[in-house]
Amino acid sequence: MHKSITPAKRANALTKSVASGMVRQMVQAITHQSKENAMPVITIDTATLTREKKEQLVATLTRNASEITGIAPEKFIVLINELERDNIGVGGQLLSDILK
Secondary structure (H helix, E strand, O other): OOOOOOHHHHHHHHHHHHHHOOEEEEEEEEOOOOOOOOOOOEEEEEEEOOOHHHHHHHHHHHHHHHHOOOOOOOHOOOEEEOOOOOEEEEOEEEHHHOOO
């Protein structure tokens, strides 16, 4: 049986390609509602970013997710969770120690 790709899966794949350097990307969409009533939430966990980088990230994720899903850009909510390097572990070590 052929499964169709949901807008959330498409947007998730997009965020992974757009924010490839990030710790984790996740897109959550309300798929049981129509596109007119949908309020998709894009959540990204990342190291600390400048305000300019956040603006660029929000604009790019919103624009691309809107193009893929057909949902109006103004319906999207983007949440950025900044993590300090002491709060990120990679391979059993703190990222702050790895980057010393």
